[in-house]
Amino acid sequence: MGCGTSSLSVRELSKDDTTTEDDTDTENATDTEKDTDSEDVASLDGETGIINLFERNLQRAKRDVVSNVENGTMGENTQNLLIEILKYHYVNKLIPKNTELVGDWLARDGVAGFFKAYFDIYFQKIIEDSTLNDEDMKDFKKLLGVCVNYSDASSLFAESIAKSEILLNLLQYLKLFKNTFTQDQTQGYIVLQAITILYNCSIPSNNTKYYKESGAVELIGWYAENTKDVSVYGDNTKLSTIGMLTLAHISDKDDNDVIETDDTIINYMVEDLNDALHRSNRRSAACWSAKELALGLTKLANNNKNSKLILQSGALPYLMELIEKGNENLISDVEEQTIAVNCIWALSFVKENNIQINDVEKLLNKLKELKSHEDRQLREAASGVLWLLRNQSEPSAVAGSIKTHLESHGYNVWMDVDRMGGSTLQAMADAVEESAVVLICMSQKYKDSPNCRLESDYAYQLHKDIIPIRVEPGYSPNGWLGMILGSKFIYDVTQLNDVVTVMPKLVRELGDRGKKAKGEISSQVQAIHLY
Structure with missing residues (x-):
């Protein structure tokens, strides 16, 4: 999520403008302000132009970070960099390929790494003084604005934020202001931006581990559950929705x-x-x-x-x-x-x-x-x-759904979908012989089927790896099927919804077995199902 409620007004991007504005919607800037402040970036297009515009201030900002940290302030070069980046987003917000390009470039140049130093500075100041002065808050808004808008535009930048441990700073703000942000405008602003960045960074699946390592689920869950009546720019549901969707991506x-x-x-x-x-x-x-x-x-x-x-x-x-x-x-x-x-x-x-x-x-x-x-x-x-x-x-729906999910993960899956029409024993034998793994979707009906027994026995004789999946609630394999399966772990998929739940674990167990590389023929995963 990016856009107006998570960015700064164009007036706030002017270093010479010493007034403060609470309005964060760029749409409220006048036409004159838009033309004046965006003139230097309006014609920018393509990676070369982006690098030419930003590279000088980026390198200067990186060189200044040590002295800035010592002084506890954001230096002029960093301010200029943030202003330019935010102006570019404002001008190009309707052209995602351009803003994504900038976000990707920022990720490759390690911008999140030195952003982390400023998050630390402002957090320490808030701990010491309970707030930020006007100048610090203006600079912090610029920093938050860049992180919000470009984590929305670029998954690479979102991943770089997570890797830089900025997530820990954001969670610290949520924890610190949890019980007071509704009474303090500055705290409320920081909470909104922090949880929005957390949401944006939760979307790339590679980032899930960082949330789990930081214990984010419980804290974000609190915001999802307890902020349904908290107004954000007149919107009473936005904050809790951001929290809930963040949970949905990381759970x-x-x-x-x-x-x-x-x-x-x-x-x-x-x-x-x-x-x-x-x-x-x-x-x-x-x-x-x-x-x-x-x-x-x-x-x-x-x-x-x-x-x-x-x-x-x-x-x-x-x-x-x-x-x-x-x-x-x-x-x-x-x-x-x-x-x-x-x-x-x-x-x-x-x-x-x-x-x-x-x-x-x-x-x-x-x-x-x-x-x-x-x-x-x-x-x-x-x-x-x-x-x-x-x-x-139909009972076969479970096997079919497993097949479809596995194929979406790159597996080559054969399933005896034609059995009701009378598929041949030779076709079944060929399928078992060519399989890297055999999945048995088992039930009492499966166990009682002569053809299912033939397939399973043949897979056992060939020492094929067999993975059992229970599709009938309460069914426990016995007799010949129990002997074949022994003490193997059994996946429970007794209704279609269970397929989505079980699939990550099943994919981990399968690994690369049954996957087909480009241009190659591989062994397949065979799904044997009831009929």
Whole structure:
């Protein structure tokens, strides 16, 4: 999340302007101010121009950091650097490729490393004096503004912030101001910016480990739960939503109780998704992008209660609109489409949702069309949704869902989907022989099947690695199946929602077995299922 509520006004970027402004929305700057302050960056385009504009002040700022830390102030060179970077974001905020380019460059040049020194300075001053003076606060706003907007624009910059341990500073601010920020405007501003940066940095999956190591879940969870009535620039739900979505990105899928929420946050997100879809910049008035809202809904849908609330809130028509209508100037149609289809896929794991989605003929036709799309991820997501919609009530749906998920992770999976039509013993034997690993989706019905026993016995004789998956609640393997499995760990996937939860662990156990490198033929993972 970037945009106005997380950046500075253009007037605040002028070093000669000694007035303070509480308004952080760049849209409120006058046309004259925009023209004057942005003139030097308005025509900047391409990596060469960016480097030419920023490189001199960046190097000067890096050289000054030691003396600045000793003096406890932000030097002029660092101020100039931040001003230029923020001006550039203001001028180019409707051209994501440009702001992403700057964020990537800042990450490569190690800017987050020396930003960390200033976060330490300001935290120490707040500890000593309980606040910041006007000059320090103006400089700190610039620093926070850069971190907010460019962690939103660039995943590389977001990752560099996490690696630099700035996350620890941000969590310190949240902890320090937890009980007082609603009574103090400066504290409230810092809390909003801190939790927004934490949210932006939670989206790249590589950063999850840094949150876990720092014990962030409990603290962010407190903000998600206890700030639903806290107004942020007239918005009573924004702060708690940022907290909840941060949790959704950093929590394990097998711990989805942590992200269970109510219709307040869900309705807020769906309303903002609708708002974003009808604005030229694809951002709502509260500055949420359509893409991040759809991605957030997908994460929250890992919880069954949330999943039902999302569909009840009327999200489906807006997700369909994302699939149908992209904005080529801001984001590739394919990226938005894939996120929206994945969200519908996540929603389809709940039976009640599945039935409702299955009735939308326009959506089904679009998904069928996308099954042959040139983009692999979009094609596989559409296929996955259609599989669930066809088979949600059938036992084989679990095996099919496992197959689809494994394929999305790069595995070459064969499944005996034609058994009901009478597949041959030779085909089954060939599949077992070519398999690197055999997954057994077991139930009483599986154990009683002569063909399933033949397949399993053959896999055992060939010393194939067998991974058992329980698809019938309470079933315990006995007889011949119990002998084959012995004391192997059994994955429990007794309903479709369990597939998403179990998949990370299953992928870790499989490793590279059954994966196909580019241009190579590999052994496959065989999924043996009940029929």
